[in-house]
Amino acid sequence: VRKKMSQDLGFLIPSVHIRDNLDLVPGGYRITLMGVIVGEAEIYPDRELAINPGQVFGEVKGINVKDPAFGLDAIWIEKAQKERAQTLGYTVVDASTVVATHVNKVLQAHSHELLGHEEVQQLLDMLTEKSPKLVEELMPKKLTISVLLKVLQNLLIEQVPLKDFRTIMESLADAVNRVQDPLALTASVRISLSRLIVQTINGSAVELPVITLDPQLEQLLLSSVQQRQPGEDGLVLEPGMAERLQSSLATTAQRQEMAGQPSILLVSAPVRPLMAKFVRYGEHLIHVLSYQEIPENRRVTIVATVGGQADA
Numbered sequence: 001v002r003k004k005m006s007q008d009l010g011f012l013i014p015s016v017h018i019r020d021n022l023d024l025v026p027g028g029y030r031i032t033l034m035g036v037i038v039g040e041a042e043i044y045p046d047r048e049l050a051i052n053p054g055q056v057f058g059e060v061k062g063i064n065v066k067d068p069a070f071g072l073d074a075i076w077i078e079k080a081q082k083e084r085a086q087t088l089g090y091t092v093v094d095a096s097t098v099v100a101t102h103v104n105k106v107l108q109a110h111s112h113e114l115l116g117h118e119e120v121q122q123l124l125d126m127l128t129e130k131s132p133k134l135v136e137e138l139m140p141k142k143l144t145i146s147v148l149l150k151v152l153q154n155l156l157i158e159q160v161p162l163k164d165f166r167t168i169m170e171s172l173a174d175a176v177n178r179v180q181d182p183l184a185l186t187a188s189v190r191i192s193l194s195r196l197i198v199q200t201i202n203g204s205a206v207e208l209p210v211i212t213l214d215p216q217l218e219q220l221l222l223s224s225v226q227q228r229q230p231g232e233d234g235l236v237l238e239p240g241m242a243e244r245l246q247s248s249l250a251t252t253a254q255r256q257e258m259a260g261q262p263s264i265l266l267v268s269a270p271v272r273p274l275m276a277k278f279v280r281y282g283e284h285l286i287h288v289l290s291y292q293e294i295p296e297n298r299r300v301t302i303v304a305t306v307g308g309q310a311d312a
Contacts, residue, residue, distance in 0.1 A: 005107045010162030011119050013107060029099060031106050033113065039106045041068035043095040047076040050090035054258050058088040068098065069105040071283075112156040120149050123165050134169055142176045150182040151189060158276055158287070160190065160197055167192050183273055187290075194293040201262050201287050208298045210266040210289075211252055213275075214307025217245075221271045246282055248306040253284035256303070264289055266300065 006013045024030060031039040042065075043049075050060055052073040062077035077085055082092050093101070107114070124145075128135045139145070151172065152162060162168065168189050175188035190197065202208055213221070224237075237245065253263040262285075267275050269290040276288040294300060 002107075005104060005111075008161055008163075009108075009111050009156065010165060011115060011123055013111075013114060016103070031103060033106070033110055038110060039068065039102055041065075041098075041102060043098055044076045045095045046079075048079055048082050048085075048092050048094055049098050050075045050077045050081075050085040050092050053089070053091050056089040060085045060088065060090065069102045108159065111159075112153040115149065115153055115156060117145055117149060120145055120152065123162070127165055127169060131166060131169075134166070134173065138169060138173050138176070143172060147180070147182055147185070148172070151185050154182060154186040155189065155193075157280075159200070160193060161200065164193060164196055187269065187273070190290075191292050195295045197289070197293060198295055198298060201264060206297070206299050208264065208294065208300050209256070209261050209303045210264045210300055211249070211256075211286075211304045211306060212266050212302055213271075214305055217307045218268060218271060221274065222268065225270045225274065242278075245306065246278075249279060249286060250282055250284055252304045252306060253282070253286050257284070261303075262287060266291065266294070 002013050002016050021030065025042060027044055028042045029040065030037055044063065047062070049065075049067065050062065051067050052075075054072075060075055060077050060081050062075040062081070065074050065076060066072065067074040075085075075090075077092075085092050124135055124139060139148075152168075155162065155168075171189045171192035172185060175185050179185060179188070198208065220237075249263075249265070256263045265275060265279065265286055265288045267288060267290060269292055272288055272290040279286040279288060
């Protein structure tokens with residue numbers, strides 16, 4: 001898991017340590033990060049987990065639980081029921097895969113916390129071997145490691161991998177002459193990585209299904225951005241509207257999940273960071289892109305419009 005995640009994210013994940021804990025129930029496990037519990041569940045090594053992906057055509061008997069990685073309805077079944085469960089539409093995995101998937105999900109969700117100054121320096125050292133002039137031009141005269149760390153963490157928070165570190169640094173070399181704010185620098189990098197970002201979300205499909213905001217709501221948010229005081233980074237909406245917007249986004253995202261499609265919210269560039277932070281409080285994974293982040297070879301299809309008034 002550690003090796004694969006390091007490859008996917010683009011930096012070396014710290015070692016994962018495993019130790020016994022007699023306080024846990026038999027079959028129970030707990031995932032901690034820097035001493036804080038970030039995930040836990042119970043497995044049954046002599047059974048297999050049948051996960052309901054959203055639509056199955058019958059029932060199987062077993063121990064009803066929630067899949068620890070994604071929160072889906074699941075059942076620990078006897079191994080003899082595996083073939084029948086698969087025929088009914090369940091995704092069936094063994095106990096070790098359940099744990100590995102859960103650890104993978106946790107590492108991905110907390111990857112920005114695993115990246116520190118030391119890891120950034122390792123990335124710079126590797127890039128120096130291939131592009132010494134690029135690093136020399138930027139570090140530390142124009143860009144400090146602390147600012148670079150913040151930009152990279154911003155990317156990881158939204159599950160943007162750091163694999164194309166050279167493009168990231170080239171984008172920063174261009175943008176740092178115009179802006180110094182980490183959020184503005186992140187926005188520039190995201191545009192440079194747009195093809196990678198969209199491919200990570202939706203593969204190679206030409207059609208890109210997106211959700212948009214009602215024009216009046218988007219204009220309200222644009223005005224909110226323009227009136228923000230320095231240091232403010234939250235979404236300014238009256239509580240009722242914010243709750244309705246969350247509900248509407250959740251309904252649409254669930255519909256997308258049932259259709260096997262990603263949930264992508266397409267907004268104007270100034271609004272994108274605020275909406276990205278806003279959707280992270282919801283239960284569903286929603287990717288927030290700006291119009292500038294859509295590659296030319298992708299065709300946008302609007303599947304829903306939400307406005308905080310009612311479901312689309």
